[in-house]
Amino acid sequence: MDPTESSTELTRVRAEVERLRLDLNRVESFRRQLEAARDQLRRAEEAIERRDTIVREARKQITTLSRNLDEARRETRAQRQALSEARGSRWYAMRDAVRWAKRRPWRWLVVPWKVLRRREAEPVPEGPEPTPTWEPPAAVSARPRVPRSPASLRVAALVGSGLHAQLEPECTLVTFGPESWQGVLEDSPPHVLLVESDAYANDGGWQGQLEEGAEPNELRAVIAWSRARQIPTVFWNTADPIELERWLPIAALFDNVLTVDGDAVARYGARGALGMANIAAVAGGVQPRTFGPGSSGRANRACFVVTEAHTEDARLWGETQEMLGAVKEAGVDLYAQPGITVPPSLSAEVRELTEPLSSLYRRYAVVLSSPARGDSKAKIPRRVLEMLASGAAVVAVASPDVSLHLGSVVTTFRDNADTAEGVRRLLDDEAGRARIALEGLTFVLRAHTMMHRLAAIASAAGLAIDAEAERRVAALVLADDVDDAEQAVGSLAGQSHSPDEIILGTKSRASDLDGIMNSVTGARVRIVKQDGDGRAQRLRELARTSSTPWVFVTAARGDAALLESLILRAPFVGADAVAHATAPGAADSLTADITPTPVVVRTSLVAERGWPEDTETIHRWSREGVHIYAVEPPR
Numbered sequence: 001m002d003p004t005e006s007s008t009e010l011t012r013v014r015a016e017v018e019r020l021r022l023d024l025n026r027v028e029s030f031r032r033q034l035e036a037a038r039d040q041l042r043r044a045e046e047a048i049e050r051r052d053t054i055v056r057e058a059r060k061q062i063t064t065l066s067r068n069l070d071e072a073r074r075e076t077r078a079q080r081q082a083l084s085e086a087r088g089s090r091w092y093a094m095r096d097a098v099r100w101a102k103r104r105p106w107r108w109l110v111v112p113w114k115v116l117r118r119r120e121a122e123p124v125p126e127g128p129e130p131t132p133t134w135e136p137p138a139a140v141s142a143r144p145r146v147p148r149s150p151a152s153l154r155v156a157a158l159v160g161s162g163l164h165a166q167l168e169p170e171c172t173l174v175t176f177g178p179e180s181w182q183g184v185l186e187d188s189p190p191h192v193l194l195v196e197s198d199a200y201a202n203d204g205g206w207q208g209q210l211e212e213g214a215e216p217n218e219l220r221a222v223i224a225w226s227r228a229r230q231i232p233t234v235f236w237n238t239a240d241p242i243e244l245e246r247w248l249p250i251a252a253l254f255d256n257v258l259t260v261d262g263d264a265v266a267r268y269g270a271r272g273a274l275g276m277a278n279i280a281a282v283a284g285g286v287q288p289r290t291f292g293p294g295s296s297g298r299a300n301r302a303c304f305v306v307t308e309a310h311t312e313d314a315r316l317w318g319e320t321q322e323m324l325g326a327v328k329e330a331g332v333d334l335y336a337q338p339g340i341t342v343p344p345s346l347s348a349e350v351r352e353l354t355e356p357l358s359s360l361y362r363r364y365a366v367v368l369s370s371p372a373r374g375d376s377k378a379k380i381p382r383r384v385l386e387m388l389a390s391g392a393a394v395v396a397v398a399s400p401d402v403s404l405h406l407g408s409v410v411t412t413f414r415d416n417a418d419t420a421e422g423v424r425r426l427l428d429d430e431a432g433r434a435r436i437a438l439e440g441l442t443f444v445l446r447a448h449t450m451m452h453r454l455a456a457i458a459s460a461a462g463l464a465i466d467a468e469a470e471r472r473v474a475a476l477v478l479a480d481d482v483d484d485a486e487q488a489v490g491s492l493a494g495q496s497h498s499p500d501e502i503i504l505g506t507k508s509r510a511s512d513l514d515g516i517m518n519s520v521t522g523a524r525v526r527i528v529k530q531d532g533d534g535r536a537q538r539l540r541e542l543a544r545t546s547s548t549p550w551v552f553v554t555a556a557r558g559d560a561a562l563l564e565s566l567i568l569r570a571p572f573v574g575a576d577a578v579a580h581a582t583a584p585g586a587a588d589s590l591t592a593d594i595t596p597t598p599v600v601v602r603t604s605l606v607a608e609r610g611w612p613e614d615t616e617t618i619h620r621w622s623r624e625g626v627h628i629y630a631v632e633p634p635r
Helices: 002-089 090-101 105-116 162-169 183-187 217-228 242-251 266-271 309-310 313-329 357-362 380-387 400-406 418-428 429-449 450-460 483-494 510-519 537-544 559-566 603-609 614-622
Strands: 155-159 171-176 192-196 232-238 255-257 276-283 300-304 334-335 350-352 363-367 395-396 410-412 471-478 501-506 524-527 550-553 579-580 594-601 628-631
Touching: 090 559, 155 162, 155 217, 162 171, 162 450, 162 550, 171 183, 183 217, 183 410, 192 217, 192 450, 217 232, 232 242, 242 266, 242 276, 242 450, 255 266, 255 524, 266 276, 300 313, 300 357, 300 418, 313 418, 357 363, 363 380, 363 418, 363 429, 380 395, 380 400, 380 429, 395 400, 395 418, 395 429, 410 418, 418 429, 471 483, 471 537, 471 559, 483 501, 501 537, 537 550, 537 603, 550 559, 550 603, 559 579, 559 594, 594 603, 594 614, 614 628
Parallel strands: 155 171, 155 192, 192 232, 232 255, 255 276, 300 334, 300 363, 334 350, 363 395, 395 410, 471 501, 471 550, 501 524, 579 628
Antiparallel strands: 550 594, 579 594
């Protein structure tokens, strides 16, 4: 057999074995989640049985009391009837006449008449209705709750500095200390109480309550205050799986326990103290406002950052050192966080990190990742999400967590030689590298931002949350020709990220457009009959009918597939409009050098001013204070 064919066949077999191994890991993870769900279902059924027993006993007591009440009512009626009969007798009449005559002597003359006259019988009171059998009150349908935006939430937060920086742009954070918490919370009643597994939460003010072995009396008081006001309480262990045991006493105080490790759900569920808690997995997320692509150019090199998590596990650190030794000649710059000791073999190449990670990742075309302490196959590694959100192509040593959760957007290799060769290929292939980086960025923005994680936390606590509320968009289409209208509406409705509504402004007759309304599914379509010719005025009219925070302005025969690349970035860039840059060098910055359409614009701006179709007006608007953000032009 040809050695080349043998090597190819061996590589194929290895790939198949790896795929099967990953499938087995995924099945095992699903099995554990199923067992945890069954345990929760069993505990819920036991709780329902206990409540049913209490209801049955209450019904017995109510029946006994109803029977005693009916007997007392019957006795009362009998006594009243006897009294009525006594008042109708002659002896009772003679007693009344004698009492009446004793006050005036002349009345004795009338006594015979009063005694002999016929007295009208007093009416006997009707018997009481028997007490009806008690039944539970009929269920009254609750008023449907409209999902709220995560940005409208007030979160009472007891969190570390990292999570605080991630959540603060997404909602109203209410922080407090152990001495003044009640006044702060009463002034700003929160929708949810969130506590993170960080002993130094809220600038270390709660260290005495959260450190290991401490007695969290004030924290119990905060939780009791929240429960009394029906405010859901949530504990999020972002240190799982390493510190699960350490935080169990704190987690047992809460109604909702969240973990970043999916495998830890079953471990929490097996604890008696958490038997009645709602336990769920919420992975760590990334803040695109911090970790996002930069406007400056990237060095055509790769980088790797040594962190404390890499060095704490001796086995993983040894594997990482071997990987770094193999790739350092492939165009890789090595950095280490301050205070990290690196071996002599790498000390000459490693630089101390003196800038934020977000800034470093923006400067490099490729970023490397390796396993670290705290990784788990059911846990999405947050550091890799941050690399992807920064717009870099990510290369990682194959591991269950990366392969299972991020394998579609991260380039993984089995051995160090392949990793070094893979880095070289990515650095040499600019187009392929840009495509991989864009896929990774899109992957994060679709479902792994802190906006989504906040919505998941609130939903787990029982709040109705629309995670995409800040990215709802209506497509505004001006199409006076029926064919153009059909093509535009069909193209928009067929996108994987279709607009929430399509507003079509047209001069055609409504009867000519019946086919559009009947053929489109998955998107709300509204047709507005317009008579004017001014484009800006017509766009203003359409925008004023929209209920979404953003509108998508495109030509009737424009590329509707570009909607997703614009709307995904809209909530995080602090701009009034998001469009494609005219050149790659202007991308990922606030600039007026954009193509006029397609564009995503704030609805309020279009409703007031419309949207121009010439670059001169766009530059003038930019000078007047309209912020326009440019993304990479389509390739």
